[in-house]
Amino acid sequence: MSFTRLHCFFMSGTGNTRRVAQWLAAVARARGLETQLAEVESARRAKLAPPENGDLFGVLMPTHGFTAPWPVIRFALRAPRGRSAAAFVVATRAGTKLGRFFLPGLEGTACYLVALILALKGWRVRGVLGLDMPSNWIAAHPGLNGACVAAIITKAHPTAEKFLGDILDGHRRFGAGSWVSLTLGLVLLQISLGYLLMGRFFLARLFFANNRCTSCGLCACNCPFGALKMRGRKPQRPYWTFACESCMRCMGFCPEGAIEAGHSWAIALYFAITAPFAWWLLKAGAQAACWPAPIAGSRALFWLQYPFSLLALAVAYAGFWLLVRVRWINELFTLTTFTHRWRRYHEPGTTLKALVDEHR
Ligand SMILES: Cc1cc2nc3c(=O)[nH]c(=O)nc-3n(C[C@H](O)[C@H](O)[C@H](O)COP(=O)(O)O)c2cc1C
Numbered sequence: 314m315s316f317t318r319l320h321c322f323f324m325s326g327t328g329n330t331r332r333v334a335q336w337l338a339a340v341a342r343a344r345g346l347e348t349q350l351a352e353v354e355s356a357r358r359a360k361l362a363p364p365e366n367g368d369l370f371g372v373l374m375p376t377h378g379f380t381a382p383w384p385v386i387r388f389a390l391r392a393p394r395g396r397s398a399a400a401f402v403v404a405t406r407a408g409t410k411l412g413r414f415f416l417p418g419l420e421g422t423a424c425y426l427v428a429l430i431l432a433l434k435g436w437r438v439r440g441v442l443g444l445d446m447p448s449n450w451i452a453a454h455p456g457l458n459g460a461c462v463a464a465i466i467t468k469a470h471p472t473a474e475k476f477l478g479d480i481l482d483g484h485r486r487f488g489a490g491s492w493v494s495l496t497l498g499l500v501l502l503q504i505s506l507g508y509l510l511m512g513r514f515f516l517a518r519l520f521f522a523n524n525r526c527t528s529c530g531l532c533a534c535n536c537p538f539g540a541l542k543m544r545g546r547k548p549q550r551p552y553w554t555f556a557c558e559s560c561m562r563c564m565g566f567c568p569e570g571a572i573e574a575g576h577s578w579a580i581a582l583y584f585a586i587t588a589p590f591a592w593w594l595l596k597a598g599a600q601a602a603c604w605p606a607p608i609a610g611s612r613a614l615f616w617l618q619y620p621f622s623l624l625a626l627a628v629a630y631a632g633f634w635l636l637v638r639v640r641w642i643n644e645l646f647t648l649t650t651f652t653h654r655w656r657r658y659h660e661p662g663t664t665l666k667a668l669v670d671e672h673r
Pocket residue numbers: 324325326327328329330331374375376377378379380405406407408417418419420446447448449450451558559560561660
C-alpha cells in the first residue's frame with residue numbers, strides 16, 4: 314500500500330492535538346508525502362472533497378468526558394464517503410506525571426467511536442491511538458508544571474511518530490491498550506453520554522471574566538467554535554454561548570489570566586437547574602398519579618427535566634453574567650474559585666496566532 318498524501322483534520326483547544334498533527338505531518342513529509350493540516354471546523358465548513366487514490370486521512374482530537382468531543386463526531390458524520398481509502402484516528406488524553414511515574418489518561422470510546430463512523434462511511438481504518446499529552450483541563454485542576462509538561466511531551470513524540478510510521482509501512486495499529494481503553498470507555502458510557510448531553514453545556518456556563526479583563530476580545534476572536542461573544546455596554550465582556558465545548562483555549566491563552574471557571578457559582582448553578590420548579594412539578598404530578606408509572610422513574614424524569622435544565626442554564630447564566638459586571642460581586646466569585654490560584658496551561662511551543670491562523 315503506498316500513500317502520496319496525508320490529510321490530518323484535528324480539533325485542538327490548547328495546542329496538544331495540533332502539536333501531534335504536526336509531528337505526524339513531519340513523518341509523512343520526510344517520506345515524500347504531500348501533507349495538509351486543517352481544523353475540523355474549517356474543514357467541515359469548506360466541505361471536504363472525496364478521497365483520491367493514495368490519500369491517507371487522519372482525524373485527531375482531544376478526549377472530552379472519556380469520548381470524542383461533539384464537533385469531531387459531527388465532522389466524522391459529515392465526512393465524505395471513504396471509497397475504501399485509508400484512515401486513522403488519534404485521541405490525545407490527559408497525561409500526568411507524579412514523581413518518576415507517568416500516569417495515563419483515558420480516551421475511553423473516543424477513538425473507536427470515530428473509527429466506527431468512518432468505517433460505516435466506507436473508510437478502511439488502519440489504526441487508532443490514545444496518546445498522553447499534558448492534561449489541559451485547567452477548570453478542574455491546576456496546570457502541570459513546566460518540567461512535567463516537557464517530560465510528557467518528550468515521551469509522546471516518538472510514540473506518535475512510530476504509530477504513523479507503522480501505518481505508512483502498511484501495518485495495522487490497534488494496540489492492546491486501545492481495547493482496554495474501549496472496554497473502560499464502555500463501562501463509563503453513562504458518564505460519556507451525560508457529558509455529551511449535559512456536562513459540556515453545564516461546564517460552559519461556569520466561565521466568566523474577572524476584573525482583570527481588558528475587553529481585548531482575543532478570547533472571542535479566537536474561539537474555535539465562535540462560541541464567545543463580546544457583549545454589553547462598554548467595557549464589553551465575553552459571554553459564553555451554548556456552542557462552547559470547554560476546550561480551554563480561552564482560559565489557557567488569555568494574556569491577563571482573566572478567565573475563570575466559577576466553582577462557587579457551579580454549586581449555585583447546580584441547584585438552579587435541578588432543584589426548582591420542574592422537579593417539583595414532575596414529582597407532584599407523579600404523586601397525584603397524573604403521570605404513567607414509568608415517568609416517575611428517575612431516567613424518565615431526566616428527559617422531562619432536560620429542556621427545563623437547558624433553559625434554566627441559559628437564564629441563570631445570563632443573570633450571572635449581569636451580576637459579575639458589578640465589581641464587588643465579580644471579586645466575590647473570583648475569590649471563591651480555585652482557578653484564580655491555579656496555573657494556566659497551553660502547549661508550550663504553541664502561540665494563539667499559530668493555532669488559529671495556520672489551519673483555516
Ligand atoms: C472538558 C475536558 C474534558 C476532558 N476529559 C478527558 C478525559 O475524559 N480523559 C482524558 O484522558 N483526558 C481528558 N481531558 C484532557 C484532554 O483530552 C487532553 O489534555 C488533550 O491533550 C487536550 O488537547 P488539546 O490541547 O488539543 O485541546 C479533558 C479535557 C477537558 C478540557
